[in-house]
Every structure is written in structure tokens, then in C-alpha cells.
Amino acid sequence: MRWLFVAAAVLAAGAARAQDASPATPPAAPPAAPLPDMPDMPGMDHSKMNHSGAPPALADHDMAGMDMSGDMAGMDMGAMQGGMTGAYGPYSMSREASGTAWQPDASPDQGMHLTEGPWMVMLHGDLNAVYDSQSGPRGGDMGFVSGMVMGMAQRPVGDAGTLQLRAMLSPEPLMGPAGYPLLLATGETANGKTPLVDRQHPHNFFMELSVSYAYRLDKESSVFVYAGLPGEPAFGPPAFMHRLSIEDSPEAPISHHWLDSTHITEGVVTGGVVHGDWKLEASAYNGREPDQNRWAIEPGPLDSTAVRLSWNPTKMLSLETSWANELSPEQLEPGVNQRKIAASAIYTVPFGDHGWWSSTAAWGRRSSQGVDLDAWVLESAVKPNADWTIFARAEEEDNNELIPDLGDRGPVFSVGKVSIGAIRDFAVAEHLLLGLGALYAFDFVPGALSDAYGDDPHGVMGFVRLKLR
Numbered sequence: 001m002r003w004l005f006v007a008a009a010v011l012a013a014g015a016a017r018a019q020d021a022s023p024a025t026p027p028a029a030p031p032a033a034p035l036p037d038m039p040d041m042p043g044m045d046h047s048k049m050n051h052s053g054a055p056p057a058l059a060d061h062d063m064a065g066m067d068m069s070g071d072m073a074g075m076d077m078g079a080m081q082g083g084m085t086g087a088y089g090p091y092s093m094s095r096e097a098s099g100t101a102w103q104p105d106a107s108p109d110q111g112m113h114l115t116e117g118p119w120m121v122m123l124h125g126d127l128n129a130v131y132d133s134q135s136g137p138r139g140g141d142m143g144f145v146s147g148m149v150m151g152m153a154q155r156p157v158g159d160a161g162t163l164q165l166r167a168m169l170s171p172e173p174l175m176g177p178a179g180y181p182l183l184l185a186t187g188e189t190a191n192g193k194t195p196l197v198d199r200q201h202p203h204n205f206f207m208e209l210s211v212s213y214a215y216r217l218d219k220e221s222s223v224f225v226y227a228g229l230p231g232e233p234a235f236g237p238p239a240f241m242h243r244l245s246i247e248d249s250p251e252a253p254i255s256h257h258w259l260d261s262t263h264i265t266e267g268v269v270t271g272g273v274v275h276g277d278w279k280l281e282a283s284a285y286n287g288r289e290p291d292q293n294r295w296a297i298e299p300g301p302l303d304s305t306a307v308r309l310s311w312n313p314t315k316m317l318s319l320e321t322s323w324a325n326e327l328s329p330e331q332l333e334p335g336v337n338q339r340k341i342a343a344s345a346i347y348t349v350p351f352g353d354h355g356w357w358s359s360t361a362a363w364g365r366r367s368s369q370g371v372d373l374d375a376w377v378l379e380s381a382v383k384p385n386a387d388w389t390i391f392a393r394a395e396e397e398d399n400n401e402l403i404p405d406l407g408d409r410g411p412v413f414s415v416g417k418v419s420i421g422a423i424r425d426f427a428v429a430e431h432l433l434l435g436l437g438a439l440y441a442f443d444f445v446p447g448a449l450s451d452a453y454g455d456d457p458h459g460v461m462g463f464v465r466l467k468l469r
């Protein structure tokens with residue numbers, strides 16, 4: 001664990017330096033005469049309007065033809081000035097990540113945004129063509145496709161409600177039932193017969209089909225309900241392909257089944273309450289991991305439970321802790337239940353003139369049949385400009401699936417992985433980027449596994465990416 005703490009210290013120092021390097025605050029404008037009192041408009045929050053005396057942004061534009069006759073009841077001027085509000089509460093949409101998970105408010109806006117009547121539509125996607133080479137007796141070479149395409153539509157309902165529809169699809173079933181080679185990765189089955197060891201399973205074609213409704217109680221509070229088939233329950237940090245700190249890497253974390261494997265659940269209902277920068281939510285969901293039928297939707301009973309507490313104390317920091325009780329999550333081990341605990345912190349700051357730096361630290365524990373297995377993750381990505389992104393991840397975990405015995409788990413081994421990579425993006429259209437990237441992974445195993453993995457276990461990936469922006 002020493003290298004984890006050293007890396008954390010380096011990241012913290014760099015983040016502080018990035019903040020110090022941010023442009024100085026411009027001098028305040030001289031005071032101007034106050035504006036006259038405005039007539040009361042139903043539902044409009046005048047306390048958040050600009051009374052600085054500065055000329056309005058639209059003062060010099062011809063407003064002829066602009067339809068101002070729409071009903072402005074319930075309009076929150078703070079939301080107008082700060083962008084669209086979130087789907088689950090009265091805060092910036094930039095706080096929302098996968099499922100109902102939170103990220104820092106300072107996270108950059110991504111994807112294409114469109115409006116159609118009362119609807120705000122967002123389109124986002126990452127598609128990777130990857131060549132993967134893993135060393136040693138347990139490794140292998142393979143080309144595959146990964147990623148996702150997501151669409152979201154959101155609109156107000158009445159004076160205080162918000163409706164959101166979301167769909168997310170993945171091409172990963174095309175890689176076949178064996179998944180792709182990834183040293184030290186374990187979890188579930190991709191063919192319905194054998195567990196995956198040193199391979200990462202594909203995600204389902206339908207990653208999310210969900211609907212949510214939130215009702216604003218006051219300026220700081222709301223209640224919401226989220227339902228998905230499939231969907232993501234209230235457990236762990238945002239799924240790795242949605243975490244800014246590592247989303248540019250096509251390599252799945254070996255800690256996936258400790259922290260975020262439940263992001264595709266065949267049936268989930270979540271209810272929650274938001275107050276200011278706090279959120280408390282609970283989910284009832286189907287705890288079974290996806291099986292070999294990656295193209296289908298297979299609903300099951302809502303037999304598992306998760307609870308998550310989230311807190312965003314500043315615009316740059318997002319914290320969560322969560323607990324889950326899963327009934328029979330593994331298809332090949334019916335009747336074997338799991339309990340999970342997770343805690344994570346995500347820190348995102350501006351970097352340079354137009355870039356950002358985001359880091360995540362997370363811990364997860366899986367407990368089953370009297371055995372506790374821990375996983376630690378530290379990941380970070382920096383985007384110094386519009387063209388380059390550099391990313392890295394360090395993981396350590398206790399794993400008892402690396403030498404599986406038929407019908408039973410094997411011994412527990414402490415293993416680790418460090419990956420570092422970069423991607424260079426090229427704008428090929430107004431809303432489309434073409435990226436060329438690569439990563440190198442160092443794998444660490446104890447002496448008892450040296451014969452299985454060789455003297456220098458490692459992995460290399462090269463990839464081409466298309467990304468909507």
C-alpha cells in the first residue's frame with residue numbers, strides 16, 4: 001500500500017498547484033445605480049437575479065420574434081444562470097453521473113445538448129476499437145469493441161417536477177461470450193458454464209433503460225424515484241466508464257466487482273431525498289449478475305437492497321458511502337449471498353486555461369460465507385488541453401477466484417495492477433472526435449502465483465476511439 005499513499009500525496013500536491021495556477025480574479029466593476037423594483041412574477045426567484053447594474057447580455061441583440069409569452073411560473077432564475085438543473089434535485093446537472101450517482105459539480109459538461117419544445121436532450125457516446133495483448137501463460141491477444149452510446153431526455157412537469165428518460169446501449173456483446181483477456185480480472189460467467197478468470201466480461205447490449213421523476217420541495221430539497229430495466233442501484237461510485245478520472249481508458253478495473261458491477265441490474269427501483277449538498281437513497285433491485293444472454297433483457301425479482309449516502313461539500317469534491325445485500329449474485333453459485341460496503345471520494349479541479357484534473361480514491365469490501373475481501377483503487381486523469389488526456393490507475397485487492405476449485409472458492413491472494421496511458425483526440429466534425437490511444441499495465445502477484453503468471457506479467461492495449469462531444 002505504500003505506493004498508493006505516495007501516489008495520493010503527489011496527486012493532492014498537483015491538484016493544489018493546479019488551483020494556485022488558475023487565473024486571478026478580475027477586479028470588480030464599479031458600482032452602478034440600482035435597478036428599479038420589478039413586478040412580482042409567479043414562481044420566479046428574484047433573489048437569484050443579477051442586480052449588479054451591468055448591462056444584460058442580450059441588451060444589444062434584436063429580440064424581435066422571440067416568444068416571451070410562455071408561462072414563466074415556477075421558473076428558477078438561478079437554474080437559468082447556472083445551466084440546466086439536475087434530474088433528481090435543485091442543483092447543477094454537472095453533478096450527475098451514472099444511475100443516480102453524484103460526481104463533483106466542477107465536472108466538465110460532455111456530450112451534445114439539444115432542445116425541442118420543453119425537452120432538453122443530451123447525446124453522449126464513446127466507441128473503442130481495441131487491440132489487447134496480455135502476457136504469460138494466462139494471457140492472450142484479442143481485438144474487440146467496447147464503449148457505449150447514451151441518450152437522455154429531460155423536461156419540467158408542472159411547477160416543481162422533473163421527468164427524465166435515459167437509454168444506454170453497448171456494442172460489447174459482439175466480442176463473444178469469452179470476453180477479452182485481462183490479467184487478474186475475475187467475476188461472473190459469460191457462457192453460463194465456467195467462471196471468468198483473467199478475462200473481463202462484455203457488458204449487456206441494453207446497459208440502461210430508465211425513467212425518473214423528482215419533485216422539488218423548496219429551493220434546496222427534493223424527493224425522487226428512479227426505475228430501470230436495466231438500471232443502476234444506489235451502490236458505489238459512478239460506474240468506471242462514467243468516472244472522469246478513468247473514463248478515457250478502455251481497460252476495466254479488476255476491482256469492478258467490488259465497486260460498480262451492479263451498474264447493469266435487471267430491474268431496480270430507487271427512492272431518495274436531496275437536501276442541499278446531501279443525498280440519501282435506497283434501492284430494491286435484482287441482485288443476479290448478467291448471464292450469457294447479453295443481447296436480451298431478463299427481468300427478475302427485486303430481491304436485493306442497497307443504501308447510499310452522498311455529500312458534495314464543495315464544487316470540486318464528491319463523497320459517498322454505501323452498503324448492499326445481494327441475494328445469489330453469481331449464476332454458478334445459487335444460494336450464495338454477498339454483502340458489500342463501499343466508500344469513495346472524487347476530486348476534480350480546473351487545470352491550465354481550459355483543462356481539468358480529476359482523481360478518485362475508492363475502497364470496497366465483499367463478504368460471503370465468512371470471508372471478507374477488500375479492494376483499493378486510486379485513479380487519476382489530467383486533460384491539459386483539448387487534444388490530450390493522460391490517465392493512470394493503481395489497484396490492490398484480495399481475490400479468492402484466481403485458482404477456482406469446482407464448486408468452491410480457492411485460496412485468497414493479494415494482487416495488484418498499475419496502468420498508465422494517454423489518448424490524443426482529433427476533431428473530425430463539430431461534435432465528433434477521433435482519438436488514438438494506448439496503455440501499459442504492470443501486474444503484481446505473490447510468489448505462489450509466479451508459475452501461473454510468469455516472471456513479468458503485464459498487458460498492453462492500443463485503441464481508436466470515436467467520441468461525441
